[in-house]
Amino acid sequence: MDPFDIFKQQESKLHEKPPEQVWKKLEKRLEQHRRRRPRRGLRKPELQLGAVALALLLILFAAVVVWWFVRNG
């Protein structure tokens, strides 16, 4: 056995709870991240595609309505 494996075997002795301010710092970064990001649901490609398709349909519908009113006075 490699005598230096003892370092690995005793690694658990090094486990140490970090100071409380570390979580606070992390929480602050996560909060900034959440505020910067778009809402989670719309990050899914299928939902993005759906949103684009819906917008196109609305534009098309509006165009048809305008065309119908122009045509029928």
Next chain:
Amino acid sequence: MEEQALLSRLLEEDRLAQKWLYERYSPLFFSVCRRYLSSREDAEEALVSGFYKIFSQIDAYQNTGSFEGWMRRIMVNEALMMLRKRRNLVFPGDDRAYPETRDDFSIDAELSAREILSLLEELPPGYRTVFNLYVMEGYKHQEIADLLGISINTSKSQLILAKEKLRKLLLNKGIGRET
């Protein structure tokens, strides 16, 4: 908490699930960062960055391999990035083929956490990084070479030099002995 349920909640950025994961793994990952970085402040900074990446890139975890292993790799990378940022990642010596450390050596006593850390701190960052990656994380020399952008021979020589230095330190402290 069951892993799949936890992952679902992490994907939803559930703060309680994030806190639960942090509470569970921060002692382990703080020790990983402390082993690579001499400064406690740098280790804390690497820990924050590592957890931030874990939470913000949770959708990159593919469920192939252990979740803990995936998180640990992120932490190791963060510690390495901090070493690079501090311009500490230098590899003294050359990459000639050094003789392997003699195996007529043993470590008798139990090492305390303070002893382990102080021994690692006495190693130059290059020796220490390769020792950590090879002995503690179980990386192969090829992986270490790719990760650090060095040759396989440099990785091997840094490990041998690290072990040689540790051997001397342990003998001087009366913790190790020739057999």
